[in-house]
Structure formats: C-alpha cells, structure tokens
Amino acid sequence: MGFFQDISPIFKKREIVFIESYKESVDVYTFIFEKEKDLKWKAGQHGVFSILHKTIKKPTRPFSVASAPSESMLKLSMKISDNPSDFKRAMLELKQGMKISMRGPIGPLYIDDNSPSLLIAGGIGITPFRSIVKEIENEGNESANQISLLYIDSKGSFIYKDELNELSKNTSINVSYLTSREDLYKEVDHFSSKYRNTAKYYLGGSKTMVDTITSYLKKKQVFKRNIKKDVFIGYK
C-alpha cells in the first residue's frame, strides 16, 4: 500500500452520527458514532474530525479510530482534562443524533505483513492498537508470528484493560502493562534481541515518547524502515 493510497481518503468528507459517550478513566472519554456501510479503514488508521454544531476556533483534530473495522460502530477515545479545549468541550456537549464531520481514515500505522510485530503504546496512544488487536481477534487472522503489545502509562491508568486481558486469553497476542521506562526498555530489549530487523515496530503516543523510543530502537540497530509511528501532536 503506497503513500497516496494511505492519504487519498483525506479528500472525502462525511458526517457521522453521535450515539453516546462514557468515561473510561479519570481523564479519558470514549465517543461512539454510527458506522456507515461504506466507511472502510485499516485497523490502526486515524481520521480528521471537525465540530459542526457550533463555531469554535480550531474546530478540527486528528484522532485514531479505536474500533476495529470488523466492529459495528466507530469509537474514539480522548484525553479530556479538567480544563478542556473548546474542541473537547464541544465533544462533551454532543447529544444522540448530533453530527461531527470526518475526513479519512488515513495514515500508515497498520500491519501489512506477517512479520513479528512489537506494538508500543504510550498512554492514550493505545487507541490505534486497540483497533489492530481487536481486528486480529475478531477476524481470527492471527499470523503464526509473534505480536506483543507493550502498554506504558506512568500513572498506571490503563484504559481498555479488561478487554485487552480477555483478548490476550483468546489470541496469542501478549499484552504487558508497564509503568516505568526501565521496564519498557527491558521488554524492548527482549523482543529486539530476538527478532531485530525481521520484525516491525509500531509506536503511538506523545512526541517525546515516540522520539525517545525511536532513538532507543535505532541504538539497538533497528532500521528506520522497520519503525512505523503515530505522533499524537498536542501531548507532551
């Protein structure tokens, strides 16, 4: 799949209908939307969403689609603090039947071969990986190769934890919950010493987290071409 195929859906804009929202944790909310029949994406991709029901400055943000293509709805999960941006305030005002717009989904963060895969999620960076592992579980298309998900959150606040635990029972996907960089590096060392450049490495999270782990992987002789990443702009 080439660069243009990964980004060309950005030119298609559609409106999506809000169903419900709920709190996942102290500062994360999930928003569920209807999924139109013709809406297709690859697990791990993101869309670009805009507020329609009121006029705000900067009404548009990218979000990873957290639901799998095989699920019947579109799920977004986002971090919302006590003092949210106008965009997130507007998201919290949505009532059933209201609409936001969506462009995409786009982006390169999807698994497209049978290489062993190390998925590394920092905090809210878990969203694209929920989609990826859920799709593998639903479709039963586990490759014979190893898939490990390392989920790091320094506060130990792991959204989707029950679901991920269930999923790791049903599949051969390993899920590790980590709260320190040291533990993360141990897991990365273990995986990269075993598979090195026969594996692919997928990173999602803040710029600091993604940059730090990218440098670490490069020090471990992992080639740049084997690292795919989504930098969640807007988080430090």
Ligand SMILES: Cc1cc2nc3c(=O)[nH]c(=O)nc-3n(C[C@H](O)[C@H](O)[C@H](O)COP(=O)(O)OP(=O)(O)OC[C@H]3O[C@@H](n4cnc5c(N)ncnc54)[C@H](O)[C@@H]3O)c2cc1C
């Ligand atoms: C591919 C992708 C997927 C994402 N998926 C998710 C997701 O699933 N869940 C989630 O919660 N967030 C996700 N994000 C981040 C999301 O788009 C928002 O940026 C983030 O939620 C912060 O939004 P906000 O409205 O709270 O803060 P904002 O008010 O938008 O910004 C917070 C801070 O970031 C700075 N900032 C904002 N945009 C930029 C920029 N372009 N460059 C540099 N600094 C900037 C602002 O100046 C401000 O200081 C994703 C981002 C990308 C690129």
